[in-house]
Amino acid sequence: MKRIQTIVTRDLKQSAKSDGCGECQTSCQSACKTSCGVANQQCEKLSHNK
């Protein structure tokens, strides 16, 4: 695909196949405290395996 480059990302549909373990950081518990999102959180399991 010379005109389309797909960036490597986590497959969200695949992630739905197992329950969320909940071990990840709470969204607001880092540096924002006022405008949180989840995109900049990490998966506890995957980030340890990297």
Added chain:
Amino acid sequence: MIHQYQLNGYNIVLDINSGSIHCVDKLAYDIISLYETTEKPLIISKMLNKYANVPEIDEAEITAVIDDIENLRKTGKLFSADDYQNSAFDFKNRNTEIKALCLHVAHTCNLNCQYCFASQGKYQGERALMPFEVGKQALDFLVSASGSRTNLEVDFFGGEPLMNWDTVKQIVAYARKIEKEYHKNFRFTLTTNGVLLNDEVTEFANKEMHNVVLSLDGRKEVHDFFRKTYDGGGSYDLVVPKFQKFVKQRGGKNYYVRGTFTRNNTDFTNDIFHMADLGFTELSMEPVVCAPTDPYALQESDLPQLYEQYELLAKEMIKRKEQNRGFAFYHYMIDLEAGPCIYKRISGCGSGTEYLAVTPWGELYPCHQFVGEPKYCMGDVWQGVTNIEMQNQFKLCNVYARGECRDCWARLYCSGGCNANAYHATGSIAGIYEYGCRLFKKRIECAIMIKVAEATLDSTVTE
């Protein structure tokens, strides 16, 4: 659902439901925008017409791109369906063990910042320090309410937590004493204005605090405008040398220098660059949370400049990284390969369910931004969560509970946004804080663009 945007010379296509990200050239970008609504022969004729002056774009070339797009669709990386909305996720009955507490160890502060959402630490109430017994009970409550969760987060917050430092140390010591017995791992965060930062605090924090948040608004004149001592002087000269010394001794452990920007500094990238020039590399800068009538509140007319600032920041970060003088910006820290799973992305920030704030008197609130709103009190550290109806409201507050989010491309990046901001903007936690949404979307576009730039550094895919 897809989202297409062009930024910094990149043509970017997001497939929302799979999380896929594509960097494409202009021809593919145009075809993707037509793909779902236009028959193939018409796409071909439109493209032949548009690119009539580009010899290499002929019918075969256009057809090849259409075939590539179709392959991506078939493999679930483009135009993928939303399988989550009607799936078996049972939000009301989902397991929401509490795993994080924000301990308000000091409802008082040694600075008198005019814009403080916590009203100089008092949260519209009385000044108070949390006794150790309350903090100890809070940890016992957290351990018992956290079920099988191993990692437990505790944030020492205020007001200014260093004004109750001995209690902080006692609470940490108690946590270290019980964590092995209960198979838990406590991660502490300290959020401080830096006034009382000294060698002893530094040594302890660098040993025990998983993360430290240092409050600095940027340039001296910007910082000193709001962050004043009680005698009316600015605090920049007081705290910056302490922060620099602290970070130097931090030894690579997590920290953020965190600022707030207001209508007074809509050129806030200059404050971020100033922080970077002071030697700090882990940075955060948040839009002020205040009443829309406050003179420093961000206005609709500020948005174009704020968008421009976020773009400028992203471009500068790419440049500085190439020059080996990069820094991290909290909202641009996006891990595409090891980011959150779909459960996290749908279920929201966790306030009121996985995350609670504890007042100096031991009351429980959905999060620090609800403290001071008596109707949101959910219980206390002795009896636990007793306001189950309130907890259920927060449990059900997910991206699909908000009509506006269902059709929003950013929903799986923001997870529905901040419940407190929604409440303050609309009177309901199920509402949306639209201004915040617009800033969030711009930030996410910039964050992804940086990742695309990194991934395509040696590629010629863009025009």
